[in-house]
Amino acid sequence: MIDYEVIVIGAGVAGIYQIKRLVDLGVKAVVLEGSPDLGGTWYWNRYPGCRFDSESYTYGYSFSRELLDEWHWKEKFSSQPENLRYLNHVADKFDLRRHMQFNSRVDAASYDEAENIWRLTLSDGRTLTSRFVVMTLGLLSMPTLPRLEGMDRFEGPSFHTYNWPHEGVELAGKRVAVIGTGATAIQVIAEIADKVGDLTVFQRRPNWAAPLNNSRISQEEMADIRGRYDEIFATCARTPGGFEHEPDRRGFWEVSREERLKLWDRLYDEPGFGIWLRNFREIFTDEAANAEFSEYIADRIRRRVKDPEVAEKLIPRDHGFGVQRVPLETYYYEAYNRDNVHLVDISETPIVSVTERGLRTTERDYDFDIIVYATGFDAITGAFDHIEIQGVGGEKLGEKWKDGPSTFLGMMISGFPNLLMPAGPQSGSASTNYPRGIETGVNWCTELLKYMWAHGLERAEATRAAEERWTRHVTEMYAMMLMRKAKSWFTGYNSNVAGHEQGRIRYFVYNGGAPKYVNTITKVAQSGYEGIVFGPSDEPGRSGRSEERLAV
Numbered sequence: 001m002i003d004y005e006v007i008v009i010g011a012g013v014a015g016i017y018q019i020k021r022l023v024d025l026g027v028k029a030v031v032l033e034g035s036p037d038l039g040g041t042w043y044w045n046r047y048p049g050c051r052f053d054s055e056s057y058t059y060g061y062s063f064s065r066e067l068l069d070e071w072h073w074k075e076k077f078s079s080q081p082e083n084l085r086y087l088n089h090v091a092d093k094f095d096l097r098r099h100m101q102f103n104s105r106v107d108a109a110s111y112d113e114a115e116n117i118w119r120l121t122l123s124d125g126r127t128l129t130s131r132f133v134v135m136t137l138g139l140l141s142m143p144t145l146p147r148l149e150g151m152d153r154f155e156g157p158s159f160h161t162y163n164w165p166h167e168g169v170e171l172a173g174k175r176v177a178v179i180g181t182g183a184t185a186i187q188v189i190a191e192i193a194d195k196v197g198d199l200t201v202f203q204r205r206p207n208w209a210a211p212l213n214n215s216r217i218s219q220e221e222m223a224d225i226r227g228r229y230d231e232i233f234a235t236c237a238r239t240p241g242g243f244e245h246e247p248d249r250r251g252f253w254e255v256s257r258e259e260r261l262k263l264w265d266r267l268y269d270e271p272g273f274g275i276w277l278r279n280f281r282e283i284f285t286d287e288a289a290n291a292e293f294s295e296y297i298a299d300r301i302r303r304r305v306k307d308p309e310v311a312e313k314l315i316p317r318d319h320g321f322g323v324q325r326v327p328l329e330t331y332y333y334e335a336y337n338r339d340n341v342h343l344v345d346i347s348e349t350p351i352v353s354v355t356e357r358g359l360r361t362t363e364r365d366y367d368f369d370i371i372v373y374a375t376g377f378d379a380i381t382g383a384f385d386h387i388e389i390q391g392v393g394g395e396k397l398g399e400k401w402k403d404g405p406s407t408f409l410g411m412m413i414s415g416f417p418n419l420l421m422p423a424g425p426q427s428g429s430a431s432t433n434y435p436r437g438i439e440t441g442v443n444w445c446t447e448l449l450k451y452m453w454a455h456g457l458e459r460a461e462a463t464r465a466a467e468e469r470w471t472r473h474v475t476e477m478y479a480m481m482l483m484r485k486a487k488s489w490f491t492g493y494n495s496n497v498a499g500h501e502q503g504r505i506r507y508f509v510y511n512g513g514a515p516k517y518v519n520t521i522t523k524v525a526q527s528g529y530e531g532i533v534f535g536p537s538d539e540p541g542r543s544g545r546s547e548e549r550l551a552v
């Protein structure tokens with residue numbers, strides 16, 4: 001007798017929706033979550049300035065009209081506390097908490113071929129079994145610290161932004177170091193610059209960033225949004241990024257430079273990712289077009305930062321605008337105009353160690369009260385690498401993926417039957433507005449399970465050929481994109497993770513856009529799941545299975 005028909009691992013946006021779908025079907029299922037509570041990304045990242053760069057109302061779930069009608073997003077780009085409140089509201093409204101177990105980290109998952117079950121080992125010592133495992137582990141859920149000598153020597157508080165203390169941090173009058181200038185750092189630096197005594201930013205490579213242009217959403221505006229939800233989600237479904245932003249379909253070189261500048265001036269003042277996703281499509285593929293636009297943004301930075309030397313340091317030289325996920329900011333560049341904010345270029349003077357009192361670079365020692373590591377994530381596959389996953393014949397997923405993931409549709413893996421990843425590596429989620437991709441993935445996986453239950457099937461495995469086809473397709477799409485040259489989590493680069501140093505691209509994300517992805521996975525389902533081998537069917541002698549899988 002197995003413990004559960006389905007075990008879902010991870011209670012973030014994806015796990016919450018996945019358990020909702022399973023509970024609605026009456027299936028005996030549970031969510032195992034390693035953290036003390038639900039929310040994933042929005043439970044952990046409590047650093048000041050943490051907020052959406054997706055429009056709030058395009059980020060929320062679309063599956064319940066009642067939920068859409070009752071929730072009031074207060075800001076166009078909502079902040080972490082509100083986002084966590086939202087996810088708790090969803091869980092409570094649909095009574096999902098009783099199907100979740102917290103502080104339940106899964107350390108190992110191993111497929112038992114003879115029994116056709118998964119055995120999960122938890123860090124609290126329990127072992128649980130299930131027919132299916134749905135991994136909603138998060139693609140940005142494994143924070144990485146730099147590998148610096150003496151990190152435990154520092155006498156003051158130091159933490160990764162993901163682990164920003166839940167009780168808050170007293171910043172007034174403090175000397176604070178922020179290491180990193182990625183998306184998170186850009187949010188936190190801008191937010192705390194006027195709250196700390198002194199702020200020193202340690203930058204290795206700058207990122208391109210553009211204004212968020214956030215605003216409040218009034219009752220009237222929210223009423224209008226509610227009236228337009230169908231239209232909003234239809235637009236998200238039609239656009240490559242799953243946002244309301246539609247690319248400018250005019251050819252970059254077909255319009256005059258004046259026309260281009262007019263568009264960019266407008267986009268720079270618009271909210272959200274418009275500057276990235278409403279732009280000309282050539283920005284992503286054509287070096288010369290990208291260079292011209294990057295220079296436009298560089299000029300904007302020069303206009304906003306008073307010290308020309310600092311401005312030049314903040315302009316990226318090793319990649320063009322938009323070839324990695326663009327951080328959105330609120331007065332980030334202006335922070336460097338403050339007397340209490342200093343920029344240290346650690347490509348020139350690297351950090352050599354952490355000392356009792358602060359940081360030592362090749363140039364000098366710095367004293368700090370607090371050190372903040374805004375050093376990003378072991379993205380996309382990091383959370384998978386932290387579970388020892390064994391498939392058919394004891395094959396280890398970590399070994400199979402050591403040079404990068406290979407999947408079928410980003411949701412299944414050959415050699416690992418009955419393991420589903422609604423928002424896995426190479427799925428439609430990572431390069432789009434996540435929840436739109438997550439809902440798509442969860443719905444597809446749930447329909448696959450329903451199909452199997454309806455047909456008395458107990459085992460589903462992607463074929464090796466189907467997996468190779470999909471992975472080749474994902475790989476080929478990189479060839480067209482300038483992003484393949486960038487040191488970013490889109491290409492699997494992370495100098496703080498062994499094996500992820502630059503040199504070898506990992507084909508992490510699907511770049512074909514949301515509509516094409518949905519079209520492809522829908523066709524697979526309609527074909528009776530071509531690329532997936534099913535078996536064995538529910539034999540009469542094995543009756544009782546259908547009762548077993550139900551919760552009641």
Ligand SMILES: Cc1cc2nc3c(=O)[nH]c(=O)nc-3n(C[C@H](O)[C@H](O)[C@H](O)COP(=O)(O)OP(=O)(O)OC[C@H]3O[C@@H](n4cnc5c(N)ncnc54)[C@H](O)[C@@H]3O)c2cc1C
Pocket residue numbers: 009010011012013014015032033034035038039040041042045050051052053054059104105106107136137138139140141184383386387423432433434435438
């Ligand atoms: C600071 C920040 C801002 C972001 N802003 C946006 C945005 O504006 N728009 C957007 O589209 N996306 C954004 N993202 C991406 C964001 O991760 C997704 O939007 C979304 O929250 C992902 O949900 P998820 O459920 O897939 O993963 P997560 O929210 O990461 O949840 C995964 C859960 O799985 C759990 N877990 C992992 N491994 C195990 C294990 N072995 N055992 C038990 N539990 C485990 C984790 O503890 C976690 O709770 C942002 C990410 C970050 C870090």
